[in-house]
Amino acid sequence: xxxxxxxxxxxxxxxxxxxxxxxxxxxxxxxxxxxxxxxxxxxxxxxxxxxxxxxxxxxxxxxxxxxxxxxxxxxxxxxxxxxxxxxxxxxxxxxxxxxxxxxxxxxxxxxxxxxxxxxxxxxxxxxxxxxxxxxxxxxxxxxxxxxxxxxxxxxxxxxxxxxxxxxxxxxxxxxxxxxxxxxxxxxxxxxxxxxxxxxxxxxxxxxxxxxxxxxxxxxxxxxxxxxxxxxxxxxxxxxxxxxxxxxxxxxxxxxxxxxxxxxxxxxxxxxxxxxxxxxxxxxxxxxxxxxxxxxxxxxxxxxxxxxxxxxxxxxxxxxxxxxxxxxxxxxxxxxxxxxxxxxxxxxxxxxxxxxxxxxxxxxxxxxxxxxxxxxxxxxxxxxxxxxxxxxxxxxxxxxxxxxxxxxxxxxxxxxxxxxxxxxxxxxxxxxxxxxxxxxxxxxxxxxxxxxxxxxxxxxxxxxxxxxxxxxxxxxxxxxxxxxxxxxxxx
Numbered sequence: 001x002x003x004x005x006x007x008x009x010x011x012x013x014x015x016x017x018x019x020x021x022x023x024x025x026x027x028x029x030x031x032x033x034x035x036x037x038x039x040x041x042x043x044x045x046x047x048x049x050x051x052x053x054x055x056x057x058x059x060x061x062x063x064x065x066x067x068x069x070x071x072x073x074x075x076x077x078x079x080x081x082x083x084x085x086x087x088x089x090x091x092x093x094x095x096x097x098x099x100x101x102x103x104x105x106x107x108x109x110x111x112x113x114x115x116x117x118x119x120x121x122x123x124x125x126x127x128x129x130x131x132x133x134x135x136x137x138x139x140x141x142x143x144x145x146x147x148x149x150x151x152x153x154x155x156x157x158x159x160x161x162x163x164x165x166x167x168x169x170x171x172x173x174x175x176x177x178x179x180x181x182x183x184x185x186x187x188x189x190x191x192x193x194x195x196x197x198x199x200x201x202x203x204x205x206x207x208x209x210x211x212x213x214x215x216x217x218x219x220x221x222x223x224x225x226x227x228x229x230x231x232x233x234x235x236x237x238x239x240x241x242x243x244x245x246x247x248x249x250x251x252x253x254x255x256x257x258x259x260x261x262x263x264x265x266x267x268x269x270x271x272x273x274x275x276x277x278x279x280x281x282x283x284x285x286x287x288x289x290x291x292x293x294x295x296x297x298x299x300x301x302x303x304x305x306x307x308x309x310x311x312x313x314x315x316x317x318x319x320x321x322x323x324x325x326x327x328x329x330x331x332x333x334x335x336x337x338x339x340x341x342x343x344x345x346x347x348x349x350x351x352x353x354x355x356x357x358x359x360x361x362x363x364x365x366x367x368x369x370x371x372x373x374x375x376x377x378x379x380x381x382x383x384x385x386x387x388x389x390x391x392x393x394x395x396x397x398x399x400x401x402x403x404x405x406x407x408x409x410x411x412x413x414x415x416x417x418x419x420x421x422x423x424x425x426x427x428x429x430x431x432x433x434x435x436x437x438x439x440x441x442x443x444x445x446x447x448x449x450x451x452x453x454x455x456x457x458x459x460x461x462x463x464x465x466x467x468x469x470x471x472x473x474x475x476x477x478x479x480x481x482x483x484x485x486x487x488x489x490x
Contacts (some may be wrong), residue, residue: 008105009033014040016054021065025096026103027087028068029119033103038082047080054083066094093123114277118298128277129189129318132182133198141168142193145224149191149328152226156329175324186320189225189276196222201279204232208240208286217464225321226328229267232284236263238451240286244375257368258291262344262353266364269337270295272325273317275360290367297362308338309355411445416454416472416480423458423469454479
């Protein structure tokens with residue numbers, strides 16, 4: 001007679017080998033199970049010639065090598081004897097000769113690296129971000145990061161004024177970021193100027209791809225997590241995502257392929273809930289027709305993709321990090337991040353994003369709308385259709401805006417004026433700005449002008465091209481007219 005089919009909780013073996021203690025270990029570390037000896041791969045009882053000896057020896061072997069107790073039962077089918085080992089699930093981690101195993105589905109897996117770290121912490125009732133970090137102290141806390149958090153938390157109203165007025169040490173304690181005498185790992189990610197000193201891979205990598213394999217250019221965003229969210233979002237909206245420009249009367253309208261709110265929520269999910277035991281950074285791939293965000297992730301036990309995509313309770317993977325973001329008002333409601341992403345896309349009329357998950361890998365893909373792609377291709381024609389009357393109105397409006405501009409730096413004005421007559425190379429602009437080489441001030445001025453759309457690339461598809469030059473855009477020309485007009489009046 002054939003026994004019941006093998007399953008997640010049942011394994012068949014024709015004979016006994018001491019190596020099968022790995023399976024016993026795997027059952028103990030999972031949800032328990034049964035190991036049947038004297039049963040072949042088809043579920044047929046073939047019998048054991050040494051059943052009585054195994055009945056006596058196996059309990060001692062399991063106890064001595066694994067430190068656990070199992071039930072060992074002798075069964076018979078006709079003249080054939082077989083043995084059943086019943087293994088209970090254990091709350092503490094069980095190892096076999098220094099190695100940890102877990103039954104997963106119908107397979108046995110040895111736990112290593114990040115998976116082992118997760119397993120051991122889970123058995124201790126701890127989370128990765130809650131582990132003490134002895135090498136991190138109060139002197140490693142960034143004053144700028146603390147000031148940024150206080151500003152956000154004050155705006156959110158989720159921490160009272162008295163708490164925010166306390167010292168950094170007291171505030172960190174109120175945020176439950178200490179474990180005894182030591183700060184938790186979460187503290188280094190939230191408030192260190194350079195979290196990578198303490199956590200490998202704690203940054204965001206952004207790249208623009210011409211194809212699946214051909215990378216045109218990329219950036220890395222470092223700093224504390226609040227800084228990473230803001231700066232990554234700004235970088236995507238100003239450098240990597242191209243806006244379709246249109247006019248409603250004299251009002252310039254920019255339409256992006258992904259709603260800013262959806263992108264913000266996606267970044268928050270990727271950074272707040274990622275598995276930091278994995279040393280690879282969050283990766284964002286931008287293509288002509290889509291944007292993909294990857295982060296290492298682990299779903300809560302018992303969760304499926306249906307759970308994640310449906311209404312669910314809050315179960316943050318990094319509760320200490322999530323709490324800080326909640327107090328700062330960056331997370332509106334735990335458990336609704338994915339829902340908010342989809343809602344933002346629906347409200348904007350953009351395609352529904354696709355969320356996929358393989359063990360330890362989470363992908364979120366935003367496909368760009370066909371209408372957007374067509375409009376982007378016809379972008380130059382759209383600009384050309386602006387009438388002279390509207391052009392004059394825009395010019396007047398820009399001049400008024402320049403009046404309200406807080407301050408233009410001399411470097412920015414020099415760059416704009418250098419591009420006025422003809423496109424210039426980077427080196428030509430450096431010289432026009434009065435520098436002998438590229439400086440931080442020069443780079444910031446260029447980034448600002450590019451982000452505002454006042455200058456543009458002559459080779460827009462390949463920003464890193466050796467033939468790249470910079471030209472004054474229509475908007476830049478209007479700005480410059482306004483600035484010059486202001487100077488004449490002064």
